[in-house]
Amino acid sequence: MQDQPALGTVEPTGLERVxxxxxxxxxxxAQPKQALREIGxxxxxxxxxxxxxxxxxxxxxxxxxxxxxxxxxxxxxxYFFLPSPQSVSAQQAAYGFIVSKSLDDPDFERYLREDVAxxxxxxxxxxxxxxxxxxxxxxxxxx
Amino acid sequence: MKLVHPxxxxxxxxxxxxxxxxxxxxxxxxxxxxxxxIAAIQRHLLRIEHPLAGAPGPLPGxxxxxxxxxxxxxxxxxxxxxxxxxxRRVLPEKVRVVDEAAARLGVExxxxxxxxxxxxxxxRRVSLLMAKRFIAWWSPVGKARLRDWVRFMWWMVPxxxxxxxxxxxxxxxxxxxxLAMLPQGSFGRTLYxxxxxxxxxxxxxxxxxxxxxxxxxxxxxxxxxSLEGKLLLTAFSGSSLEDTCLDQLLFGxxxxxxGKQLVGGVVSERILQPDDYxxxxxxxxxxxxxxxxxxxxxxxxxxxxCELRSRYNLPPISQEERDSVSVFNALLTGPGYSxxxxx
Numbered sequence: 001m002q003d004q005p006a007l008g009t010v011e012p013t014g015l016e017r018v019x020x021x022x023x024x025x026x027x028x029x030a031q032p033k034q035a036l037r038e039i040g041x042x043x044x045x046x047x048x049x050x051x052x053x054x055x056x057x058x059x060x061x062x063x064x065x066x067x068x069x070x071x072x073x074x075x076x077x078x079y080f081f082l083p084s085p086q087s088v089s090a091q092q093a094a095y096g097f098i099v100s101k102s103l104d105d106p107d108f109e110r111y112l113r114e115d116v117a118x119x120x121x122x123x124x125x126x127x128x129x130x131x132x133x134x135x136x137x138x139x140x141x142x143x
Numbered sequence: 144m145k146l147v148h149p150x151x152x153x154x155x156x157x158x159x160x161x162x163x164x165x166x167x168x169x170x171x172x173x174x175x176x177x178x179x180x181i182a183a184i185q186r187h188l189l190r191i192e193h194p195l196a197g198a199p200g201p202l203p204g205x206x207x208x209x210x211x212x213x214x215x216x217x218x219x220x221x222x223x224x225x226x227x228x229x230x231r232r233v234l235p236e237k238v239r240v241v242d243e244a245a246a247r248l249g250v251e252x253x254x255x256x257x258x259x260x261x262x263x264x265x266x267r268r269v270s271l272l273m274a275k276r277f278i279a280w281w282s283p284v285g286k287a288r289l290r291d292w293v294r295f296m297w298w299m300v301p302x303x304x305x306x307x308x309x310x311x312x313x314x315x316x317x318x319x320x321x322l323a324m325l326p327q328g329s330f331g332r333t334l335y336x337x338x339x340x341x342x343x344x345x346x347x348x349x350x351x352x353x354x355x356x357x358x359x360x361x362x363x364x365x366x367x368x369s370l371e372g373k374l375l376l377t378a379f380s381g382s383s384l385e386d387t388c389l390d391q392l393l394f395g396x397x398x399x400x401x402g403k404q405l406v407g408g409v410v411s412e413r414i415l416q417p418d419d420y421x422x423x424x425x426x427x428x429x430x431x432x433x434x435x436x437x438x439x440x441x442x443x444x445x446x447x448x449c450e451l452r453s454r455y456n457l458p459p460i461s462q463e464e465r466d467s468v469s470v471f472n473a474l475l476t477g478p479g480y481s482x483x484x485x486x
Contacts, residue, residue: 050412052402052410052411052412054404054408054409054410054411055407055408055409056408056409057408057409058406058407058408066409068370068411068412070412070413075175077413079411079412079413079414088341088342089408089409090409092341092368092369093368093369093370093373093409093411094369094370095369095472096367096368096369096372096471096472096473097340097368097472098341098342
């Protein structure tokens with residue numbers, strides 16, 4: 001049985017599977033909380049997660065190249081993005097700039113980790129000591 | 144969109160009309176984001192230092208008596224038209240209140256048709272209507288005839304062009320490439336760098352479109368290409384225009400805040416930050432030139448971008464806005480912009 005990451009973990013792993021595994025992409029849209037866990041992103045159970053899927057550009061090949069994960073907890077809201085490294089438009093929509101054109105660039109993981117951490121921290125801010133502390137790593141504070 | 148500074152009594156009437164829309168004439172409770180938007184509208188568009196509170200209820204009975212000038216009425220209807228999108232559902236009950244207000248005020252706004260289609264979930268019709276209005280604006284006769292649709296599509300797809308047009312495309316590309324020789328910070332060089340940094344093909348290049356207005360708006364308003372920046376760009380451009388004001392505003396809100404797919408590109412949900420959005424609208428409304436009509440950017444390429452903004456009554460990005468918007472990477476930075484790269 002595959003080891004499961006601990007609650008509050010924000011250590012994305014195996015992101016290449018998002019590009020290569022169509023079923024995983026579909027699960028990220030239909031059942032985001034469970035599917036995110038498969039790539040090392042553990043969203044606290046008490047948060048609702050919704051995925052908004054689209055193409056960074058209408059001419060992007062294939063399926064959705066940008067996934068937005070909207071986290072809610074009551075009236076609290078935050079979000080983070082998972083852009084395809086193959087779409088510069090999706091990267092720019094997510095981050096405002098092109099991260100890299102190299103599919104294996106570790107910056108993709110770094111930006112995702114910072115984005116997720118900031119999003120979880122924001123929506124959990126009302127209950128310090130829970131997931132906010134777990135997600136807090138002193139990095140980016142985008143959303 | 145011309146902003147009118149209303150009197151205190153007019154302000155109270157507009158506020159109550161806004162609450163009538165978000166409460167569907169008193170049938171539902173306003174959501175917190177809707178109340179936040181109404182407060183932000185008062186701060187940035189109506190220029191009220193201390194926003195008035197409102198309550199769910201119908202449109203004021205004396206709406207047409209109090210809002211007694213065409214400019215004030217048009218501004219009010221446009222503001223009301225944005226509100227049904229804030230809860231992302233675009234409920235027909237709320238749109239009906241906007242329609243009623245427009246009827247009472249005698250305002251005919253084509254953009255309200257977009258809102259009606261959206262309230263019925265007919266987003267293809269929304270896209271078609273927006274495209275038709277755009278092509279009518281682009282057409283030399285001001286109408287979207289069949290030949291204008293065909294001509295526009297052909298014009299926008301260089302791969303369809305024959306030898307003569309291919310030569311003209313090469314000349315156009317060469318002219319745009321010449322912008323690289325202008326000094327850093329000039330409007331033309333800033334625009335050229337914008338194309339380069341975001342890997343947008345230049346006009347005349349095989350995958351480029353012979354069209355720079357969208358990029359010009361990015362450079363002029365200083366909002367970037369992140370989704371949050373795109374939303375602010377639509378707020379700015381919509382409020383800087385008269386003819387297609389609601390087209391731009393509703394496109395941005397429907398695509399980037401309500402997650403409605405209109406053109407097959409990127410969408411998102413719930414990214415609207417009320418103060419950022421309506422501040423951007425106020426900036427756009429202050430612009431004293433119509434960039435979309437009779438304005439040729441080649442006439443201005445050598446002018447420093449910051450000076451050009453000043454001429455157009457567009458002050459540098461305020462520290463308040465910078466602090467708020469920078470967290471979303473929604474500002475363009477560096478030479479030609481009012482925010483340094485380090486910020």
